[in-house]
Amino acid sequence: MFKPLLSLTGGLIATMAISIAQAKPLPQEDLSVAEVLRDRALESSDAYSIVESLTVEVGPRRTGTEGDRRAVAWAQQKMKDLGFDRVYTEQIDVPRWVRGHAHAEVVSPYPQPLVVSSLGYSVATPxxxxxxxIVEFADVEALLKATPKQIKGKIAFINKRMERARTGEGYGPAVQGRSRGMRAASEKGAAALLLRSVGTDSDRFAHTGMMSIDDIENPxxxxALSAPDANLLEVMLKxxxxxxxxxxxxxxxxxxxPSFNVIGEITGREKPEEAMIIGAHLDSWDEATGALDDGAGVAIVMETxxxxxxxxxxxxxxxxxxxxxxxxxxLVGAKQYxxxxxxxxxxxxxxxxxxxGAGKIWRFDTRLPESKFDIADQMMQLLAPLGIERGNNESYGGPDSSIFVxxxxxxxxLYQDGTDYFDxxxxxxxxxxxxDPENLRQNVAAWVVMSFLATEMEGDLGRVPTKSE
Amino acid sequence: MFKPLLSLTGGLIATMAISIAQAKPLPQEDLSVAEVLRDRALESSDAYSIVESLTVEVGPRRTGTEGDRRAVAWAQQKMKDLGFDRVYTEQIDVPRWVRGHAHAEVVSPYPQPLVVSSLGYSVATPxxxxxxxIVEFADVEALLKATPKQIKGKIAFINKRMERARTGEGYGPAVQGRSRGMRAASEKGAAALLLRSVGTDSDRFAHTGMMSIDDIENPxxxxALSAPDANLLEVMLKxxxxxxxxxxxxxxxxxxxPSFNVIGEITGREKPEEAMIIGAHLDSWDEATGALDDGAGVAIVMETxxxxxxxxxxxxxxxxxxxxxxxxxxLVGAKQYxxxxxxxxxxxxxxxxxxxGAGKIWRFDTRLPESKFDIADQMMQLLAPLGIERGNNESYGGPDSSIFVxxxxxxxxLYQDGTDYFDxxxxxxxxxxxxDPENLRQNVAAWVVMSFLATEMEGDLGRVPTKSE
Structure with missing residues (x-):
């Protein structure tokens, strides 16, 4: 039924006109069911046991590894056990990268070892x-301004700190060094890149993560250096x-x-071909069990x-x-989906x-045609008692969701408190x-309200053309 | 002048009698000087730059290693730079143990790696x-009760949690598994020991530390397992x-x-042969820079x-x-001293x-003859404004001090707040x-009061015979 909307080339105005015509506030009956679901989730939802199962029985599951394959099998079995109507996989092609050892040490003037982790796709040393x-730079922009003489043959050290925030908004500025730093250093003729971890903790863990590597001639x-190790280099340089x-x-x-998107469905009773997608990602980085990233998400959407x-x-x-x-x-799986x-x-x-992560949800953002705001308002009636406030209409729905958006x-x-997430x-x-299992119950309570109402509602939510359309 | 006291075999009563005769409360003049020193320490003492220097310029310094040798050289130079009257070393003989790799992984039923650290003196695997x-035990006592059938050829897993406390009093019960666990497991015929780390954190770090290994026939x-890894095994076993x-x-x-005790003196003007010893230990474990254990202590006593x-x-x-x-x-250096x-x-x-560590000092304990309590009371007049309360008379003065005691x-x-120390x-x-540099200043303020008054006082503090004397 959305076809006519999508086939319109007129964009926003036409879309809105149709959306308004179709707007149907949610009936009280549906809201009552959602309320019951919400309260049941608060009392007895057990997403924790799902993420416990994933982290204990599978553990690390970087894409393309044996752990990833085990995770795919685990997810299918768990969805069947939880009573999904249909469980299936869709194959995707994924880049594979094998992490070997990564050792770093100061050799002069004050020899001592450093705690590091290879960034995703990092090549080996000779x-x-x-x-x-090492040559220190405040951020990737400063590195981009370096003269070849300053950096050629040396190790670029990007020493930018990340700001802590409930929204995680410090991540965007800080992650530039990780996504763009290696390219910049390589183009300047540097021998290697050392990056202060993109994180808010002061623990001796390096934060790994992906780099953008397309078309880099000479990777x-x-x-990444742990924060205490970046501090150490900083003081030594002084x-x-x-x-x-x-x-x-x-x-x-x-x-x-090969890897797989794993999909489970609760089949619609009237319009089974129409679906709301609630997602999380099954893969994790390989140095942990991926409880927060993104075992919690997997558990929340499954339990919902x-x-x-x-x-x-x-x-x-x-x-x-x-x-x-x-x-x-x-976002390889989402793109291929x-x-x-x-x-x-x-x-x-x-x-x-x-x-x-798994913090309490505190904000409800949307990306809806303006004509559908009344539906979000109705959802908010049930979300507000969970301590959730209405946010903006700029949501991109999460990393994988952004491809759909x-x-x-x-x-x-449903925006979680991310104060500690980047620790x-x-x-x-x-x-x-x-x-915290209690936080997970609050999460599921919010998700079940949103998911039930969006799948049960009579009308639709229209489309939200992106600015480039 | 203490000679007559020590040569007495009569013990406590004779000691006390003489002590009372010699008791001389501290004159107001000395208290005034101590107060000036205290306030100067609060305003401008900079123990932080000393511990920064040690951790940055030396780093890890496990006894008998190259780092240890660098630390010995560093300490001598630093004391000279700080204006000590006399700086010297005394050689000691130390056990040497080389840490190689330590890998652990669950192979069945849920393969995944574990974060571990060899306990001090651990032998290699074949x-x-x-x-x-693995066979789980609540504590070392439970392991001691195991039948050989339960444990022979298996890996004993001691899974005791440590309680957090400002006094650090949870350490004593928890450390039993580390000091005595390997012996117990070995005597029962176990193949190896896995120990939940003796620590209060929930981070993925294993806590190393010494085992008692004397006369173990078959080590x-x-x-040690990090807390999250111990949790993982616990849930798997369930x-x-x-x-x-x-x-x-x-x-x-x-x-x-060889290693060395490094000694620096501010020479007494009247009784240079009599001394108060203020100590810390220069060696550290090898997986960190030993800032809290015991770089902070080194800095506090040097700055004092x-x-x-x-x-x-x-x-x-x-x-x-x-x-x-x-x-x-x-306590090898202290024993040999x-x-x-x-x-x-x-x-x-x-x-x-x-x-x-480096927490705020909150309690002042002593081990003095009762007759000398008035001196402690006078010290307390200057310590109380620092937020310090009078503790007990059971102090052992710190680990190395206990050999003197x-x-x-x-x-x-001077008891620090140890709430986070075992993290x-x-x-x-x-x-x-x-x-926290601010906490270090409060520490130095307390140490300078105690150290000045004890070295300046006219009378002495007697002896405190131990119970076995």
Whole structure:
């Protein structure tokens, strides 16, 4: 039924006109069911046992690894056990990269070891390692301004701190060094890149994560330093003597291989071909068990579907849980999902994703046509008692969801408190103990309200053309 | 002048009688000088720059290593730079143990890696590692009750949690598993020991530390697990299937070698042969820079002496800063110091040590003859404004000090807030950033009061015979 909207080329105005015509506030009956679901989630939802199962029985699951394969099998079995109507996988092609060792040490003037982690896709050092002087830069922009003389043959050290914030908004500025730093250093002729970890903690863990590597002619080894180790280099450099560091890194890039998006559905009773997608990503980084990133999200969306499946009747539309593969290395699963389903995207009423840890949800963002705001307002009646405030209409729905949003699919964003999220993000410390089961129940309560109402509602949510359309 | 006291065999009563006769409350003039020193310490003492220097310019310094040798050189130079009257070293013989790799992984039923650290003196596994089922015990007492059938050929897993407390009093019960666990497991025929780390954090760091290994016929590999990894095994075991773990450990015990106690003195103007010892230990564990354990202590006692050296006159007695070697592996430096100076222990008026991190001091303990309590009371007049309360008379003065206390030397204990101390203790995370410079100033303020008054006072502090005397 969304087809006519999508086939319009007139854009926003035409879309809005139709949307207004179709606007149907949610009936009280549906709101009552959502309220019951919400309160049931608060009392008895058990997403914690799902994320416990994933982290204990599977553990690390970087895309393309044996752990990833185990995670795919685990997810299918768990969805069956939880009573999903249909469980299936869709194969995707994923880049594969093997993490070997990564050693770093100051060799002069004050020899001591450093705690580092290879950034995703980092190449190896030459056999036996490389030793060079480090040159400090405040951020990637400062590195881009360096003269070749300053940096050629040396190790660029990007020393930018990340700001802590409930919204996680410090991440964007800080992650530039990781996504763009290696390219910049390579183009200047640097021998390697050392990056102060993109994180808010002061623990001796390096935060790994992906780099943008397309079309880099001469990739160089790139490592994250833990915050205390970045501090150490900073203080050493202040002493005024050149600081030499030895790196010994052994990683390998393999040919692309297969992985899977794992999908489970609660089939709609009236319009089974129409679906709301609630997503999370199944892959994790490899140095932890990925409890916060994104085991919690996997558990929240699975438990949401389980609660809805317990209702006497299925909702009007399908609730589709998509556990995306290969999110960590570039939203690969989401991109291939959208590519494979491009002809039927108009059947996706909305998309949302849980991929920001396990903190309490405090804000409800949307990306809806203005004419549909009344539906969000009605959802808010049930979300407000959970301590959730109404946010903006700029939601991109989560990392994987953004690929759908770029195609005009409406989105919901249940924004978690991310104050501590970047203390653990992409470190070995992202483990189950960081999750508060009580917070997970609050999360599921919010998700079940949103998911039930969006799949049960009579009308649709229209499309939200992106600015480039 | 203490000689007559020590030569008495009559014990407590004779000692007290003489002590009372000699009791001389501190004159107001001395208290005024101590107050000035205290306030100067609060305003401008800079122990932080000393511990920064040690952690940055030396870093890890486990006894008998190259880092230890660098630390010894650093300490001598630093004391000279700070204006000590006399700086010297005394050689000690120390056990040497080389840490190689330590890998652990669950191989069945849910393969995944574990974060571990060899406990001090742990032997290696056979080449290629060893794989065995783990058997969980609540504590070392439970292990001691195991039947050989339960444990023979298996890996004993001691899963005792440590309680958090400002006093650190949870350490005693929890550390039993580390000090006695390997012996118990070995005697029962276990293949290895896995120990939940003795720590209060929930970070993915294993806490290393010394084991008692004397006379163990058949030592076995012994590893600490990080708290999240201990949780992981605990949950796996609850699933009911046997859990098999593979360990691959490569450590080596070498012949004993030399290290040093490093000593610096502010020479007494009237009784230079009499001294108060203020100590800390210079060695650290090897996986961190030993900022809290015990770089902070080194800095606090050095800075205390520096402030006193700035006075127009030297105090009546010598203030002797002793940086003990090889504390971490059994108070080796302190034991050898006391052995080497046994004939002149009566010249040591009192001993105290800073070895509990860098928290604010909140309690002042002593070990004094009752007749000398008025001196402690006078010290308290100057300590109370720092937020310090009077504690008990059971102080052992700190780990190294306890060797002196066992010989009847009086002791002072400036008790730090240790609430967080065991979050970092013996982990790679014991780094400079964990130290608050403001807290260090409060520490130095208290130390300078105690150290000045004890070295300046006219009378002495007697002896405090131990119960066994």
């Amino acid at each position: 056999e036996g390692g490389l030793t060079a002087e 160089i080894p790139a490592l 002493r005024g003597t050149p600081v030499e560091v030895k790196l010994n890194v052994d990683n390998e890039r393999l040919a692309d291989g 579907a389980r609660l809805i499946a317990e209702l006497p009747d299925r909702p009007r539309r399908t609730l589709r849980v998509v556990l995306f593969g290969a999110e960590e290395i570039g 959208v590519d494979a389903h491009r002809h039927e995207l108009d059947n996706i009423i909305a998309v949302s994703e849980s991929d920001f 770029a195609q005009g699919v409406p989105a919901f964003g 653990y993000h992409h470190t070995p410390n992202d483990t189950l103990d960081k999750i | 080449e290629g590692g060893l794989t065995a089922e 076995i590999p012994a590893l 699933r009911g299937t046997p859990v098999e773990v593979k360990l691959n450990v490569d450590n080596e015990r070498l012949a004993d070698g 002496a520096r402030l006193i050296a700035e006075l127009p006159d030297r105090p009546r007695r010598t203030l002797r800063v002793v940086l003990f070697g090889a504390e971490e592996i059994g 006391v052995d080497a100076h046994r004939h002149e222990l009566d010249n040591i008026i009192a001993v105290s040590e800073s070895d509990f 066992a010989q009847g030397v009086p002791a002072f204990g 970092y203790h013996h982990t790679p995370n014991d780094t400079l950033d964990k130290i």
